[in-house]
Amino acid sequence: MNQILAIAWREITRLRKRFSGGASPLAVIALMGIIALSSYFLQDAVSLGSGLYRVGAFGDAPEITDSRFSVVEVKSADEGKALLDEKMIDVFVNGAQVNYRADDKSQYAVKSLKQYLEKQELIRVGNSYEYNLAFPLRVGINYLPLNRPAGQNPQQETPPVDKPKETIIPSLTPPPAPFAQVLVALLFIMPITFISIFFTSSFMDEKLNRRLTILLSAPVTPFQIIFGKMLPYAIFALVGVALVAATTGGKILLSLAIFAPTILFIFAIYLMVPLFYRTFKDTTFIAMFVTTMTTAYLVFPAMFTNVNDVSYVSPLTLAVKMYRGESFGWREYLFPSIPMAGIFIFAMFAGTRLLNEEFLMGYKPITQKIKDAIYLMMARSKPYIAVPLWSLITIPAVYMTQVVLLAFATNLPSRLILGAVLFGSAMIEEVVKSAGIIALAEHRVITSARSIFGLSFLSGLGFLIGEKLLVAISISMVSDARVSGALFGAGLLLLVPLLAHFIFTSITTILTTKLKFPYWLSLFIASAVHFVYNFLILRGS
Amino acid sequence: MSSFLTVIKKEIGSVLRDGTIIIAVLIQLFIASFSSALLLGMLSLYDADTIMKFGGAGIKIGIVASDDTLGSMMSERGLKVFHYESLIQAEGALYQGKVTAIIVVPAAAGATSEIQLYLPNSEAFSSLIRMVIQEPLKQYENHLRAQNGIDVRYADLQGKPATSFEFVYSVLIPLLMFFPAFVAGSMTIDSLTEEVENNTLQTLLSAPLTINKIIAGKIAAAVIVAIVQCLTWLAMLQANGTVIKNLIWVILLALIVAGLAATLAALGAVFFKDRERSQFVYSLALLAMVSIGALLNLSPITAMSRLAIGDPYVSGWNVAVFAVFLAALWALLLKASRRLAV
Numbered sequence: 051m052n053q054i055l056a057i058a059w060r061e062i063t064r065l066r067k068r069f070s071g072g073a074s075p076l077a078v079i080a081l082m083g084i085i086a087l088s089s090y091f092l093q094d095a096v097s098l099g100s101g102l103y104r105v106g107a108f109g110d111a112p113e114i115t116d117s118r119f120s121v122v123e124v125k126s127a128d129e130g131k132a133l134l135d136e137k138m139i140d141v142f143v144n145g146a147q148v149n150y151r152a153d154d155k156s157q158y159a160v161k162s163l164k165q166y167l168e169k170q171e172l173i174r175v176g177n178s179y180e181y182n183l184a185f186p187l188r189v190g191i192n193y194l195p196l197n198r199p200a201g202q203n204p205q206q207e208t209p210p211v212d213k214p215k216e217t218i219i220p221s222l223t224p225p226p227a228p229f230a231q232v233l234v235a236l237l238f239i240m241p242i243t244f245i246s247i248f249f250t251s252s253f254m255d256e257k258l259n260r261r262l263t264i265l266l267s268a269p270v271t272p273f274q275i276i277f278g279k280m281l282p283y284a285i286f287a288l289v290g291v292a293l294v295a296a297t298t299g300g301k302i303l304l305s306l307a308i309f310a311p312t313i314l315f316i317f318a319i320y321l322m323v324p325l326f327y328r329t330f331k332d333t334t335f336i337a338m339f340v341t342t343m344t345t346a347y348l349v350f351p352a353m354f355t356n357v358n359d360v361s362y363v364s365p366l367t368l369a370v371k372m373y374r375g376e377s378f379g380w381r382e383y384l385f386p387s388i389p390m391a392g393i394f395i396f397a398m399f400a401g402t403r404l405l406n407e408e409f410l411m412g413y414k415p416i417t418q419k420i421k422d423a424i425y426l427m428m429a430r431s432k433p434y435i436a437v438p439l440w441s442l443i444t445i446p447a448v449y450m451t452q453v454v455l456l457a458f459a460t461n462l463p464s465r466l467i468l469g470a471v472l473f474g475s476a477m478i479e480e481v482v483k484s485a486g487i488i489a490l491a492e493h494r495v496i497t498s499a500r501s502i503f504g505l506s507f508l509s510g511l512g513f514l515i516g517e518k519l520l521v522a523i524s525i526s527m528v529s530d531a532r533v534s535g536a537l538f539g540a541g542l543l544l545l546v547p548l549l550a551h552f553i554f555t556s557i558t559t560i561l562t563t564k565l566k567f568p569y570w571l572s573l574f575i576a577s578a579v580h581f582v583y584n585f586l587i588l589r590g591s
Numbered sequence: 592m593s594s595f596l597t598v599i600k601k602e603i604g605s606v607l608r609d610g611t612i613i614i615a616v617l618i619q620l621f622i623a624s625f626s627s628a629l630l631l632g633m634l635s636l637y638d639a640d641t642i643m644k645f646g647g648a649g650i651k652i653g654i655v656a657s658d659d660t661l662g663s664m665m666s667e668r669g670l671k672v673f674h675y676e677s678l679i680q681a682e683g684a685l686y687q688g689k690v691t692a693i694i695v696v697p698a699a700a701g702a703t704s705e706i707q708l709y710l711p712n713s714e715a716f717s718s719l720i721r722m723v724i725q726e727p728l729k730q731y732e733n734h735l736r737a738q739n740g741i742d743v744r745y746a747d748l749q750g751k752p753a754t755s756f757e758f759v760y761s762v763l764i765p766l767l768m769f770f771p772a773f774v775a776g777s778m779t780i781d782s783l784t785e786e787v788e789n790n791t792l793q794t795l796l797s798a799p800l801t802i803n804k805i806i807a808g809k810i811a812a813a814v815i816v817a818i819v820q821c822l823t824w825l826a827m828l829q830a831n832g833t834v835i836k837n838l839i840w841v842i843l844l845a846l847i848v849a850g851l852a853a854t855l856a857a858l859g860a861v862f863f864k865d866r867e868r869s870q871f872v873y874s875l876a877l878l879a880m881v882s883i884g885a886l887l888n889l890s891p892i893t894a895m896s897r898l899a900i901g902d903p904y905v906s907g908w909n910v911a912v913f914a915v916f917l918a919a920l921w922a923l924l925l926k927a928s929r930r931l932a933v
Binding site for chain 2: 084100101102104118120122137138146148150154155157158159160161162163164167168171175179182183184185186187188189190191192193194195196197198214217219220221224248251252254255258259328329330331332333334335336338339342343346458
């Protein structure tokens with residue numbers, strides 16, 4: 051523990067030196083200025099289509115200040131109509147009248163302008179008339195149970211009209227749109243990502259000036275080094291989350307609880323960057339990639355808050371619920387948090403195994419580096435323990451990749467989505483199950499066809515146990531478990547899927563190691579077989 | 592000149608050899624398709640017109656009212672409306688699944704009237720219903736205003752839903768044209784600071800190369816990589832049926848902005864000499880420039896949207912403005928570049 055704290059303190063000192071000197075107060079002021087300025091700018095530019103349309107206004111028309119419209123000065127009604135005909139403007143507001151053309155752009159402009167003008171009219175009407183005359187409609191909103199309450203007689207009982215839940219004025223109360231709350235919840239991710247980038251570059255910096263090598267020869271374990279270096283940044287990230295919660299009116303403690311696993315998850319992913327990069331450009335690209343993927347994983351499910359229970363795979367959903375003042379239970383909390391914590395543990399394990407000079411400094415193709423990493427993670431245990439364990443503990447990562455895949459596939463034409471997701475998922479599973487065996491075979495740890503078959507079986511077994519555990523959690527949690535069931539190829543009998551996993555894995559491993567097929571080809575063949583199997587299972591259910 | 596070309600060739604060669612540029616291309620593809628998926632997803636979930644087009648038929652409204660004004664406004668929108676004598680009857684229909692929501696309109700009394708809306712106690716479905724009946728309710732509100740002698744203008748304008756159109760020209764095209772520029776800047780920093788931190792810059796300088804040639808070569812390489820990506824995106828967009836006007840100016844603007852980003856990044860590298868701080872300051876400076884540009888009404892994003900859409904008031908002059916900025920930044924870099932060598 052003391053060592054961890056010592057390394058953490060050293061990290062803070064390092065950071066302070068990095069950003070110190072006479073310029074630092076100035077830098078802080080500049081930073082604040084830029085953030086204030088950009089938030090001001092962003093506020094103005096959130097509307098889609100900034101500066102797209104040209105509008106002419108004449109006579110008693112409201113002033114048009116919407117960022118989508120640039121106003122062209124018009125001196126007479128005839129001039130306005132002429133400009134419209136020459137396509138120099140898209141819409142012409144002529145007092146209470148609006149002129150437009152039949153082409154698409156003009157039609158789009160009218161629709162957008164209508165939204166703006168309606169708001170302006172409300173302001174005008176509200177200012178010039180008495181409130182009750184200007185807003186004459188009240189709508190009381192009541193909720194009825196989905197089924198008739200037991201014991202209620204349909205003929206006699208008077209309906210429950212106590213007091214409406216809320217009363218709204220339609221023109222002043224837009225219908226509830228969860229999108230805004232998802233955006234607010236997204237604010238939490240920004241400081242976490244930002245801080246984790248500093249964590250990464252600190253690691254890189256020490257790798258570059260070989261301080262890491264010195265540290266590794268000191269009497270501290272790789273785990274203590276990683277954890278100690280991570281600690282200050284994790285605390286900064288927690289402070290960032292608390293600050294965001296405080297400024298956006300969220301509950302601070304609840305936000306910390308929601309985002310603590312997310313912080314671990316993002317740090318875990320960013321820990322991989324300094325371990326695997328070879329040149330500076332690698333870092334930039336890998337970091338960008340990681341940021342995009344994690345954001346997609348976190349944001350995409352949250353879009354479906356209250357629409358589909360699958361949204362609970364993202365902790366942002368919990369944050370959205372927090373902002374809406376809705377409650378959620380332990381199971382809803384653990385559902386997104388456990389896979390994230392799982393990834394963190396996996397990454398810490400990988401980090402401690404990979405943090406050695408030979409692995410860090412070698413320049414090899416990235417695929418070779420990944421192969422080496424898998425080998426290093428398994429090398430210290432017996433293959434028949436390492437292989438099934440590997441399949442078991444990579445399940446959270448497989449699961450997350452499949453969610454990202456689903457997000458990506460929604461762009462495809464709708465008839466291709468299911469097929470693409472099924473094939474992609476099969477491929478990811480086959481990669482995970484076969485990678486360890488192939489890494490071991492390449493280092494000649496295993497050679498005989500018999501042991502390859504045996505390990506393929508164990509790998510399939512490990513994976514099956516993992517996926518059944520996960521499906522069990524999702525079934526207890528998510529009512530619409532058919533989706534996750536389909537993704538993970540849940541069959542009813544356990545023997546059939548076990549046999550299936552064994553066959554698919556053997557195809558990849560034997561083709562690659564014994565018949566010397568290229569890995570991608572054997573992987574493709576196994577994935578295709580797996581895909582057909584999943585497809586038939588889905589058909590059957 | 593040939594030494595300058597050698598630097599460019601070496602840079603591009605290393606980008607191709609590392610293979611990680613593929614990740615950058617994938618990211619752009621992902622962001623572009625992901626954001627459009629999000630938008631279309633949002634549309635189908637939260638836009639009344641789209642809901643009506645797809646699942647709106649499932650929504651059936653039971654109305655208890657003495658006159659048919661609100662009911663007919665709803666039917667005009669394509670909603671199925673059923674009339675009932677009393678709330679008890681309507682409620683019975685709701686529990687039998689004949690209607691999904693109930694509206695009770697009492698006879699008008701005085702200036703304001705209060706109607707009651709009964710929704711099923713399921714949040715997802717009831718918010719869907721509220722979105723769909725929002726427009727008819729607003730229309731009814733205007734009808735009541737008219738009875739109070741208040742005329743509301745512009746209420747019956749139509750037009751076509753513009754969200755997709757606005758997304759393509761104001762988000763997607765600028766995103767695809769400027770993201771490569773952002774990458775170009777990062778690449779320039781990586782490449783320059785790597786030479787400094789690995790102490791290889793001094794070796795390079797002992798070859799017949801000036802520091803300015805090295806920097807210029809690295810910037811040029813980054814810009815070439817960026818513009819190749821832009822051209823690919825443009826070809827894909829056009830193959831997808833997106834009309835892009837002023838193609839030459841669009842490409843030129845993308846080129847200049849990539850140059851701006853790379854030059855700005857090189858300036859950062861010259862001042863800080865290490866990757867960590869340079870990247871940090873570069874990102875902040877970029878953010879600041881975009882903000883200031885927006886405040887001064889000189890945003891390359893708006894210029895790009897307008898060029899692509901064929902706005903009649905935007906021309907090569909709007910592109911030339913950014914070229915002036917580029918020249919100024921470049922001059923600054925030439926002045927400061929010697930700092931890198933010491």
